Amino acid sequence: MSDTDxxxxxxxxxxxxxxxxxxxxxxxxVQKAELADYAPMGGFIVTxxxxxxxxxxxxxxxxxxxxxxxxxxxxxxxxxxxxxxxxEKDIVxxxxxEVAWVSEAGHEELEERLxxxxxxxxxxxxxxxxxxxxxxxLPMRLNQWCSVVRWEATDTKPxxxxxxxxxxxxxxxxxxxxxxxxxxxxxxxxxxxLYEEVMAIPGLTGRKPEHDKFPGAHTTTTIEALMxxxxxxxxGTSHYLGTSFAEAFDITYADVDEAxxxxxxxxxxxxxxxxxxxxxxxxxxxxxxxxPALAPEQVVIVPIWQEDTEDEVLEYSADLAADLDxxxxxxxxxxxxxxxxxxxNEWELKxxxxxxxxxxxxxxxxxxxxxxxxxxxxxxADRDAAVDAVGxxxxxxxxxxxxxxxxTLEENIREAHGRDEILGTLxxxxxxxxxxxxxxxxxxxxxxxxxxxxIVMLPLDRDEAPVHDTCGxxxxxxADTAYFAKNY
Amino acid sequence: MSDTDxxxxxxxxxxxxxxxxxxxxxxxxVQKAELADYAPMGGFIVTxxxxxxxxxxxxxxxxxxxxxxxxxxxxxxxxxxxxxxxxEKDIVxxxxxEVAWVSEAGHEELEERLxxxxxxxxxxxxxxxxxxxxxxxLPMRLNQWCSVVRWEATDTKPxxxxxxxxxxxxxxxxxxxxxxxxxxxxxxxxxxxLYEEVMAIPGLTGRKPEHDKFPGAHTTTTIEALMxxxxxxxxGTSHYLGTSFAEAFDITYADVDEAxxxxxxxxxxxxxxxxxxxxxxxxxxxxxxxxPALAPEQVVIVPIWQEDTEDEVLEYSADLAADLDxxxxxxxxxxxxxxxxxxxNEWELKxxxxxxxxxxxxxxxxxxxxxxxxxxxxxxADRDAAVDAVGxxxxxxxxxxxxxxxxTLEENIREAHGRDEILGTLxxxxxxxxxxxxxxxxxxxxxxxxxxxxIVMLPLDRDEAPVHDTCGxxxxxxADTAYFAKNY
Numbered sequence: 001m002s003d004t005d006x007x008x009x010x011x012x013x014x015x016x017x018x019x020x021x022x023x024x025x026x027x028x029x030v031q032k033a034e035l036a037d038y039a040p041m042g043g044f045i046v047t048x049x050x051x052x053x054x055x056x057x058x059x060x061x062x063x064x065x066x067x068x069x070x071x072x073x074x075x076x077x078x079x080x081x082x083x084x085x086x087x088e089k090d091i092v093x094x095x096x097x098e099v100a101w102v103s104e105a106g107h108e109e110l111e112e113r114l115x116x117x118x119x120x121x122x123x124x125x126x127x128x129x130x131x132x133x134x135x136x137x138l139p140m141r142l143n144q145w146c147s148v149v150r151w152e153a154t155d156t157k158p159x160x161x162x163x164x165x166x167x168x169x170x171x172x173x174x175x176x177x178x179x180x181x182x183x184x185x186x187x188x189x190x191x192x193x194l195y196e197e198v199m200a201i202p203g204l205t206g207r208k209p210e211h212d213k214f215p216g217a218h219t220t221t222t223i224e225a226l227m228x229x230x231x232x233x234x235x236g237t238s239h240y241l242g243t244s245f246a247e248a249f250d251i252t253y254a255d256v257d258e259a260x261x262x263x264x265x266x267x268x269x270x271x272x273x274x275x276x277x278x279x280x281x282x283x284x285x286x287x288x289x290x291x292p293a294l295a296p297e298q299v300v301i302v303p304i305w306q307e308d309t310e311d312e313v314l315e316y317s318a319d320l321a322a323d324l325d326x327x328x329x330x331x332x333x334x335x336x337x338x339x340x341x342x343x344x345n346e347w348e349l350k351x352x353x354x355x356x357x358x359x360x361x362x363x364x365x366x367x368x369x370x371x372x373x374x375x376x377x378x379x380x381a382d383r384d385a386a387v388d389a390v391g392x393x394x395x396x397x398x399x400x401x402x403x404x405x406x407x408t409l410e411e412n413i414r415e416a417h418g419r420d421e422i423l424g425t426l427x428x429x430x431x432x433x434x435x436x437x438x439x440x441x442x443x444x445x446x447x448x449x450x451x452x453x454x455i456v457m458l459p460l461d462r463d464e465a466p467v468h469d470t471c472g473x474x475x476x477x478x479a480d481t482a483y484f485a486k487n488y
Numbered sequence: 489m490s491d492t493d494x495x496x497x498x499x500x501x502x503x504x505x506x507x508x509x510x511x512x513x514x515x516x517x518v519q520k521a522e523l524a525d526y527a528p529m530g531g532f533i534v535t536x537x538x539x540x541x542x543x544x545x546x547x548x549x550x551x552x553x554x555x556x557x558x559x560x561x562x563x564x565x566x567x568x569x570x571x572x573x574x575x576e577k578d579i580v581x582x583x584x585x586e587v588a589w590v591s592e593a594g595h596e597e598l599e600e601r602l603x604x605x606x607x608x609x610x611x612x613x614x615x616x617x618x619x620x621x622x623x624x625x626l627p628m629r630l631n632q633w634c635s636v637v638r639w640e641a642t643d644t645k646p647x648x649x650x651x652x653x654x655x656x657x658x659x660x661x662x663x664x665x666x667x668x669x670x671x672x673x674x675x676x677x678x679x680x681x682l683y684e685e686v687m688a689i690p691g692l693t694g695r696k697p698e699h700d701k702f703p704g705a706h707t708t709t710t711i712e713a714l715m716x717x718x719x720x721x722x723x724g725t726s727h728y729l730g731t732s733f734a735e736a737f738d739i740t741y742a743d744v745d746e747a748x749x750x751x752x753x754x755x756x757x758x759x760x761x762x763x764x765x766x767x768x769x770x771x772x773x774x775x776x777x778x779x780p781a782l783a784p785e786q787v788v789i790v791p792i793w794q795e796d797t798e799d800e801v802l803e804y805s806a807d808l809a810a811d812l813d814x815x816x817x818x819x820x821x822x823x824x825x826x827x828x829x830x831x832x833n834e835w836e837l838k839x840x841x842x843x844x845x846x847x848x849x850x851x852x853x854x855x856x857x858x859x860x861x862x863x864x865x866x867x868x869a870d871r872d873a874a875v876d877a878v879g880x881x882x883x884x885x886x887x888x889x890x891x892x893x894x895x896t897l898e899e900n901i902r903e904a905h906g907r908d909e910i911l912g913t914l915x916x917x918x919x920x921x922x923x924x925x926x927x928x929x930x931x932x933x934x935x936x937x938x939x940x941x942x943i944v945m946l947p948l949d950r951d952e953a954p955v956h957d958t959c960g961x962x963x964x965x966x967a968d969t970a971y972f973a974k975n976y
Binding site: 037039040041044045046047048049051052053055056072073074075076077078079081084096097098099100101102103104105106107114116123126127130131142146147149151152153163164166 | 525527528529532533534535536537539540541543544560561562563564565566567569572585586587588589590591592593594595602604611614615618619630634635637639640641651652654
C-alpha cells in the first residue's frame with residue numbers, strides 16, 4: 001500500500017493551497033482531518049469524533065468558567081410556540097425569515113405551529129419570569145448547550161455557515177442595569193479568555209452598531225477574530241437586553257423596599273464558529289494545526305525501527321508513553337503496516353502539536369527527539385527529563401501559534417481617512433480599516449455596496465474619542481470609531 | 489414570613505402522599521424540588537438547574553465509561569430526510585406514527601420533508617458505511633448526547649413521558665456477530681452499573697419478546713427497574729441489530745483475506761427516564777431523596793445560633809465547610825432570614841443526603857451532628873475526624889437506599905401458574921410475575937386486555953430452561969420464562 005493512500009483509496013494529503021484557494025483548502029482540511037462531513041441536506045454537517053472532541057474541550061473550558069461564576073445549566077424545549085415567538089416584536093422580525101416550522105406531528109396537523117428554536121429568549125424568559133419573585137432570586141443565570149436552526153440560504157461552510165449549529169446560550173436576569181452590564185461584560189471577557197488562552201487567537205472586542213444589534217438588545221457586544229484570508233469572524237456575542245424582554249415577558253420582582261421592579265436581562269452565546277476560526281487561523285498546507293489545549297492527542301510517539309532494533313525501540317517508546325500519559329494526551333503509533341514518513345504526514349494532517357521520534361539513536365543516547373507541529377522545529381531532550389520537556393515544548397507550540405496570529409492581527413489593522421482610501425485598503429489588504437464614523441448606516445451602505453465590507457464593531461467604550469474627527473465616508477463630524485472589514 | 493412559605497407565596501412542603509396518590513405526589517416532588525416545570529406545549533417540560541445537574545452527573549458517569557471502552561462522541565443533524573428514514577423498512581413502520589415533520593423553513597416549502605429525529609440509525613448508519621472501508625476501521629463506535637422527539641399522545645409525566653427527551657444513543661459497527669454481541673452486552677452492563685453503583689437501584693436485565701423488539705433489531709436487551717407503585721420502567725435498551733441496518737445502508741468492509749463482508753451493528757440508548765426512575769424510587773413524603781453520587785449538594789451545614797453564640801457557631805461552621813469542600817459538594821446555609829426548622833425542611837425537600845447541624849453544643853464539645861436524609865437517623869462525630877465521618881455517612885446513606893430498593897424488588901418478583909393466578913397476583917401486588925410462556929403474543933394479549941400488564945422481559949440466556957414446563961396462560965409447553973408487569 002502506498003504512502004499517500006489511506007487504505008480507502010483516498011489521497012491523504014491536502015492538495016489545495018491556503019494562500020491561493022482558501023475556501024477549497026478549508027473544506028479539504030475539515031474533511032481530511034476527519035473533523036466533519038457534509039450531510040445529505042444542504043446546509044447541514046455531520047461532526048465526526050475528531051471534530052466533536054475539539055468542541056467538547058471548548059465546552060469544558062467555558063462550562064467550568066461559567067459554573068464558577070454563578071451560571072447553572074438547564075434545558076428548555078427545542079420548539080417554541082409561534083405565539084411565544086411573537087411576544088417580543090424585534091425577535092420575531094429578526095428571526096421569522098430564518099425559522100424552520102413543525103406543523104405536522106404524529107400524523108396530525110398541529111393547532112399552533114412550533115418554531116425549531118433559532119435562539120431561546122422567547123421560551124426561557126417567560127420561565128425566568130415565573131421563577132423570579134423577590135430580589136433574593138436575582139441574579140438568575142441560566143445556560144444551555146444545544147443546537148439551534150437558522151434557515152439561511154447560503155453555501156455550506158462547515159462550522160462557519162450551517163443551518164443547524166451547536167452553541168451555548170446564556171440567559172440571565174438582574175435587579176438593575178448595573179448588574180446586567182457587569183454580566184454582559186463578564187461573559188464577553190470569558191469568550192476573550194477562551195480565544196486567547198485556549199485557542200491561541202487574539203480577539204478584538206467591541207460593540208455592534210445600532211442597526212446590527214441582536215433583535216431587542218440595548219447593546220450587542222462581540223468578539224471578532226481576523227482570519228488569514230483577511231475576513232473577520234464573529235463567533236461570540238454578549239447582549240445587554242435592557243428591559244425589553246423583561247417587559248415583554250413580565251419579569252418583575254419585589255425589591256428590598258417591597259416595591260415591584262422590572263428586571264434587566266442579558267443573553268450571550270458562543271457557537272461552533274469558534275471552531276471554524278480555530279481551524280482556519282492556525283492550519284496550513286500540511287493540514288490541521290491545533291493548540292495543545294484543544295488537541296485530541298497532544299503528543300504522538302513514532303518509533304522508527306529495523307528488524308534488529310524493533311524490540312528495544314518499541315520497549316523504549318512504550319515506556320515513554322506510559323510516563324507521559326499521566327500529564328498529557330499521548331498516542332503511541334506502533335502500527336507495523338505504516339512507515340514513519342506516512343505516520344508523520346498523517347499526524348501532521350490531523351494536527352497533533354508535538355511529535356516524538358524514537359529510533360535506535362535515541363535509545364542508545366537516552367534521549368527523545370521532539371518536533372513542533374507549526375514549523376517542524378525539532379529539539380532533543382534527555383529521556384529522564386521528558387515529562388518536563390514535553391510540557392515546555394507544548395507551551396512553546398502555544399506561544400508560536402499565538403505570536404503568529406497576533407502579528408497577523410497587528411499588521412492588519414489599518415487607518416484610512418476617505419471613502420477611496422477605505423475601499424482601496426480593504427480591497428488590497430483585507431483586515432480591519434479603522435476610521436471615523438458619523439453614525440449613519442448610509443455611510444456603511446456606501447462601502448458595503450462597493451466591496452461587501454461592513455462595520456464589524458465600534459469600541460466598547462462609548463465615550464472614547466473617535467480616531468478621526470470626521471466620518472471617513474461622508475466627512476461629517478465623527479461620533480465613533482468604526483472598524484470596517486469583510487466578514488463571514 | 490412563615491416557615492412554610494418559600495417567599496413566593498407557594499407552600500414549600502409536599503402535600504400529597506406517595507403511598508396513596510403516587511402520580512400527584514411525583515408531580516409535586518418534581519416541581520417543588522425544582523427539577524422541572526411544564527412547558528406551554530403539552531408533552532414538553534423545562535429541565536431546571538437542579539434537575540439538569542442530576543442529568544449531567546448521570547451523563548458524566550456513563551460518558552467516562554463509554555470513552556474508556558472505545559466510544560467516541562460525535563454529532564449528527566437533528567433532521568433526517570424522509571427518504572433516509574424510509575430506507576430501513578422496520579424503522580419507518582415503527583416510528584412514522586410518532587414523527588414531527590418540518591416541511592416549511594425560511595418562508596419556503598421544502599422539497600423533501602425532514603423528520604425531527606426520533607432515533608438516529610437512519611442518519612448515522614449511512615455515514616458509518618461511508619467511513620468504514622477495511623477491517624482496520626472496525627469496530628467503529630459512535631455516540632451522541634442529544635434530544636429526540638416522539639409524538640406520543642399521552643399525559644405529560646416529567647422524565648417518564650415527554651414528547652422531547654434527552655438521551656444518549658450509541659451506534660457501532662463490528663466485523664462479525666460475535667463482536668456486535670459483546671458490544672450489546674457490554675453497554676447493557678454499563679447501564680446496570682449506572683443503576684446499581686450510581687443510582688442505588690437494582691436493575692433487572694433481560695431481553696424483549698420478538699414482538700416488542702426495537703424496529704429492525706435481531707435482539708433488544710433491556711434494563712428494567714421496579715417502581716414503588718408496582719410498575720416496571722425501561723430506561724435503557726441495548727440492541728443487537730444483526731445485519732439489517734448494515735444491509736439497508738450498505739456497510740461493507742474488506743476483510744483480512746480481502747473478501748468483502750457485511751458488518752454487524754448495534755445501537756443502545758439510555759434516556760432521562762432513568763432520572764424519573766431515580767426520583768420515584770427513593771423519594772418520600774418529605775420530598776426528593778438522592779444518592780450521594782448524583783446529589784447537587786451532598787452535604788448541607790445548618791448552623792443554629794442565638795445572638796450571643798452567632799459568631800462562634802458561624803465561624804466553626806465555615807471552618808467545617810472549608811474542610812469538607814475538597815472532598816464533597818458542601819453548602820453552608822447561613823441565611824439569617826430563615827430559622828433552622830425551615831432550612832431542614834427545605835433541604836429535605838431538595839434531597840440533600842446528609843445534613844450537619846452545628847449549634848453551641850457541637851462547638852463546645854468539638855463535634856458535628858450528622859443526619860441521614862432517607863430516615864432521619866443522626867450520629868455524632870468528632871470535628872477532627874469529620875472528613876472521614878462524612879465519607880462514611882454518605883456510604884451508609886447509599887447502602888440504605890440500595891438495601892431498601894433491593895428488598896422491594898425481591899419481595900415483588902412472584903411466580904404464578906395459571907391465567908387467574910397471574911391476573912390475581914398482578915392485580916393485588918403489582919411487581920413482576922414470572923411464569924412459563926409458550927412464545928405466542930396472543931397469550932400476552934390475553935393478560936394485557938384484562939389488566940394492562942405485559943411481558944416486560946425474558947431471560948437474557950435463550951437456553952435457560954423455562955421456570956415452568958407449561959405456559960402460564962394457555963397451558964401449552966413453555967419455551968421461555970416471561971416476566972409480566974404493568975409498566976411505564
